[in-house]
Amino acid sequence: MDLNFTADELAFRSEIHAWVAANLPKDISHKVHNALHLTRDDMQRWARILGAKGWHGYAWPKQFGGPGWNAVQRHLFEEECARAGSPRIVPFGPVMVAPVIMAFGTPEQQKRHLPGIMSGDVWWSQGYSEPGSGSDLASLKCRAERRGNSYIVNGQKTWTTLGQYGEWIFCLVRTSNEGKPQTGISFLLIDMKSPGITVRPIITMDGAHEVNEVWFDNVEVPAENLVGEENKGWNYAKFLLAHERTGIADVNRTKRELERLKRIAKAEGLYDDGRFRDQIALLEVDVVALEMLVLRVLSAEKSGKASLDVAGLLKIRGSEIQQRYTELLMLAGGPYSTPFIREAMEAGWQGDQALGGLWPGGAAHCVPLGATYFNYRKTTIYGGSNEVQRNIVAQTVLG
């Protein structure tokens, strides 16, 4: 038992650190470090920089053009990227659909889609949730009917994150009503430029346009875009969930945000207030404990000796901690978290000076804090609500 990384792992970390420092554009990391709004261009620029290095699909095996890193190396990569202030890799392409295409797609599908995902050129979206199917995803109704060499898709998907930028979308669609709901679902890849697709924004309570409704009105999808077998889509979706291990805890970004909380607490004169400081301390312990849990999972994966089935715990704890730091950030901003000024979320906003005199000493760093708090209420709801996760955890404990 040894907490320290091996010499090889440390050398790997240094290599990543140096590369990220040299290649991550400063204007982007500035936004990330200050929780400012990232444009589509910001996200895609970083995706393409990673893609050119072959790291956009950093979890991919060598066989499909990935680096073939092990679990610890992937963690170190995520940690270095997070620490440097890189944007979150938009997961729908490289993290979610790509592994499914690798495992269940045809060679033609692999050849057609994987290069564009790795390079960061093609923006993917996810079509899972529907208005009537949230936690009970298997009840989904969006229909795909086989007609000749095509599927005709009708229905609606929702909560499609960044779907306004999407070029392709992978969807769970109903192809049969026979038997259990899970056995009539198929996994389709759909070109979002297809006639009949409409994307409508959903504005969340922070005023942001992050999620969307996607409507399908007699959308014709070539049958060759079916992944695997018809009516087996639920298995592929479950495979995808199993694929996602420690990333869901998001501990590396959380460490960075904890450091930001300390900076803002200092700026707001709260760092030396014992009552506030103790709240940071409590959060810090939560973060260390979560990181240790993540490291245990990585170690078990690396050695293959012990399996540690704690994905549900990582989701629950990771999301609770994310909400807690956004809460403390808002409290740190105090009354200056009150202004709702969307422009303050943009880099280079000069409104602080424009409102000069009102906020002596500057309070611009407080303005995004309220919005972030509101935005992060999603974390305990998406990806399987924390209550569904508790059902899963309880199943492992109680049977």
Next chain:
Amino acid sequence: MDFDFTDDQTALRDAVARWVEKGFSFERRHAIAKAGGKTREVYAELAGLGLTGLAIPESHGGMGFGAVEAMVVMEELGRGLVNAPYAAGALVAPTLLSAAPAELRRAWLPKMAGGQVLVVLAHQERAARYRLHHVSTRATAAGSGHVLTGAKGIVPAGDEADLFIVPARLSGADTDAGGIGLFLVERGASGASVRGYPTQDGARAAELHLAATPATLITADGGALLDQAADVGNAAVCAEAVGLMDKLIAVTVEYMNTRKQFGATLATFQALRHRIADVKMQLELGRSMSYFASMKLGEPAPQRRRALSQAKVQLGQSMRFVGQQCIQLHGGIGVTDEYVGSHYFKRLAMLELAYGDTMHHLGEVSDRMQDTAGVFA
């Protein structure tokens, strides 16, 4: 980075578990508690397994094992609800004696390793709460040695121990970090009086009064060593709590799958299932931080102290939550003395108070906070 146990560590764990299964039933623990909590006999059995020499160097008759082996043993003792001053005698005391002059180590460590002699730290003072450097007991030079005057309380197995390691002030004010000497005091030394009593968790502790009691100096610079020993004690507390929680949860799960109300087992009710999920969360966070505590024991003092406080904040919360919820999940049977669950609960409750409670250590984490965060910060 590697969290696997070696084959030797697993064998050690199995050996302790086998002894528990054969030799330390709940009935035995219950009987010991009812009889006042004397456990020297149990300590002797652990010595028979060689465990009292675990942390003592091989050159002094011990096994020279490290923090991870200690953690493994403590987890199993916790799981078995074993009632014995093992951490005090076999882990904390050897840490303190590691700084003693060679002849003192030669005189006592082999006997401690063999379990013939039980040495415990007697540091608690009435006004100190969890501040280790708050020492009012005074040491004054007398002849070639020292005499001590003062009072120490809540000394583990105090009326069964043979010797005490006593922090006493050689110079300075009561709260100074410097000027603290560590002394070895024999139980029967002149001016020493010991009054024992049972503790909530079925063991014993004692008040130790010293009036010009002759004592042998271990080190005149004891403050830092006292910190280190408390960290060793805290790591042991964390590991024991993991074993306790693990078993208490197993007992609770078994009960929930057996007990029926409204025509269904308790395990079928979602309100209770979610509570078990939360309990499992606290167990795994606690286990993670127990590993963290043991693996950080070898770090330089500032990192070690911070890490141990972080660990105790997690374990303190975990043991309180798991204990309380598991009693609640049992319903009425959970609050009875005849049921094993309440004994796990009481031990967990008392462990939170050992070497600093959650609130104390939260303050330490707060005071030691740095700009960076995380396991490797």
